[in-house]
Amino acid sequence: MDKVFIARLGGGFRSLEMVGGVELLLDVPRLEEKLIIKALRGAGFELRITNVKYEPLTWDRPAEISLVRTISMLRAAYSASVREASGARAINCSKAILISGDKILTLSALKSSGIDFPESVVALNGEAAERAGELLGYPLIDKPPIGSWGRLVTLIDNPKTLRSVIEHRQFYQSQALKTHILQRYVKAGCSDLRILVLGGEVLGAIRRTATNGDWRSNVARGGVVERAELCEELEELAIRVASAIGGEFLGVDVFEEDGRYLVNEVNGVPEFKGFMEATEVDVPGILARYLKEVLRR
Numbered sequence: 001m002d003k004v005f006i007a008r009l010g011g012g013f014r015s016l017e018m019v020g021g022v023e024l025l026l027d028v029p030r031l032e033e034k035l036i037i038k039a040l041r042g043a044g045f046e047l048r049i050t051n052v053k054y055e056p057l058t059w060d061r062p063a064e065i066s067l068v069r070t071i072s073m074l075r076a077a078y079s080a081s082v083r084e085a086s087g088a089r090a091i092n093c094s095k096a097i098l099i100s101g102d103k104i105l106t107l108s109a110l111k112s113s114g115i116d117f118p119e120s121v122v123a124l125n126g127e128a129a130e131r132a133g134e135l136l137g138y139p140l141i142d143k144p145p146i147g148s149w150g151r152l153v154t155l156i157d158n159p160k161t162l163r164s165v166i167e168h169r170q171f172y173q174s175q176a177l178k179t180h181i182l183q184r185y186v187k188a189g190c191s192d193l194r195i196l197v198l199g200g201e202v203l204g205a206i207r208r209t210a211t212n213g214d215w216r217s218n219v220a221r222g223g224v225v226e227r228a229e230l231c232e233e234l235e236e237l238a239i240r241v242a243s244a245i246g247g248e249f250l251g252v253d254v255f256e257e258d259g260r261y262l263v264n265e266v267n268g269v270p271e272f273k274g275f276m277e278a279t280e281v282d283v284p285g286i287l288a289r290y291l292k293e294v295l296r297r
Contacts, residue, residue, distance in 0.1 A: 021046040021063035022291055023088070025079045027053045027070040031273050032284075036069065039284035043292065052079055061086035065291055068092060069269055073101035073146065076269055089294065092268050096247035100268035103181055104145040106245070110263055113244035115237070117263045118255065119184040126166040129180040133162045139185040144169070146176040148267075155185065186255045192264060193228055193254045195238040196275055196283065197247075199290050202235045204228075206278045225274040237261055249287070 022045045026033050029051075040047050048062050052075055059082060066083035068090055070076045077097045080090035092100075099105045110117050121136060123129035133140060133156070142165055143153040152169070156162045170178055190210040196203040205228040238252045241263055251270030255262045272283045 021048065021065070023048045023050055023063035023066045023083070025050045025052055025066055025068050025070060025076075025083075027051060027072060027075055030071075030271070032271055033069050035284040036067070036287065039282075039288040040291070043285075043288040045288070045291070050079075057082045059086050061088050063088060064295060066090045067291070068097065071269070073097065073148075073268070077101065091249055091291075091294075092247040096245050096250075097268040100245050100247060100250065100266040102145050102176075103143065103265060104179070106266050107181075109244045110241065113240060115240060115244060115263055116260065118186050121182045123180040123182060124175075125178065126170055126180075129166050129182060130159070130162065132180065132182040133159055136182055136184050141183045141185055143181050143183075144177045145179055145181060146174075152177070186257050186262060186264075191256075193234070193256070194225075194275065195230070195234065195252045195254060196270060196272060196281075197238050197242040197250045197252060198286065199248055199293075200239060200242065202230060202238050203283065203286060204275070204279045204281050205230050205234065206275050208274070225278040227278045234261060237263070241266060 022040055024033065024036060024040070024047065026049070037047065037049065046063075050057075050062070052070060057079060061083070066080065066088045068076045068080045068083075070079060077094050080092065080094035080097055083090045084094060099109050104122055107117055107120055118141075119136065121132040123132045129142070138159075139155060139157050140162075141153065142156055142162065147153070154165050156165065166180070169180070172178055192208055193205050194208055195205040206225045207228040209224050209226075234254070237254065241252045242248075242250050245266055245268070247266075247268055249270065251267035251272075253264040253266070255264050275281065276283055
């Protein structure tokens with residue numbers, strides 16, 4: 001039920017109508033989360049903030065919507081799962097977070113939906129990874145299925161370098177980090193498009209370009225961003241990707257090569273600082289309006 005509260009503004013008072021409850025789940029409050037909090041409070045939401053690093057999760061429902069914004073993929077998936085079981089609507093849902101957070105699951109979902117991505121091979125151990133290198137040829141990209149910000153993603157030019165990467169990765173205890181996704185290097189690999197999708201609609205796109213001699217375009221690694229124009233084909237592609245993953249609020253990373261688009265990765269808890277700087281799109285404000293519409297349904 002909507003509530004009414006009294007707010008003191010400029011020495012006077014006014015009553016504001018509270019819209020339905022939203023819980024924001026986080027672990028590290030980045031700029032994005034701070035902007036979301038400001039937008040939700042400004043829109044009159046009854047807001048609960050849960051830092052999962054310090055607060056235990058129960059299967060009681062604290063709000064109608066649980067907006068999941070943890071950095072850790074597993075924390076995000078577990079938080080969404082608990083809240084879904086309580087009857088809350090998790091955004092994104094646990095299934096979408098798990099699929100987008102695991103690059104093998106992502107590629108499999110894309111393949112099932114007929115969506116193109118760079119030629120890829122999965123190797124579950126070192127011997128298979130060496131064989132994959134022979135199949136794909138060089139240069140190629142090697143990365144684990146779990147990870148973000150370009151960590152442990154390696155550009156490999158020859159079998160000797162691949163063997164070194166394999167030897168390094170085999171000492172990790174996690175099977176995920178011992179697993180290799182090997183991909184043909186895309187010629188436009190130093191630049192890509194990040195498209196934001198919310199509720200089946202595209203908010204816009206940016207181009208990310210690597211700097212300082214790096215070939216990875218991640219903003220967290222210093223990649224520069226600029227606003228990118230979206231054609232109908234790209235918009236439809238991003239929406240198809242969101243549908244394949246099953247997420248409501250996603251970042252879709254796309255390569256352009258020889259006049260075609262190849263989906264590289266999908267982010268189930270998308271950062272948008274660089275996106276906002278380049279496009280001037282008010283992502284938190286749009287998100288707040290979207291959540292209002294969800295609560296009205």
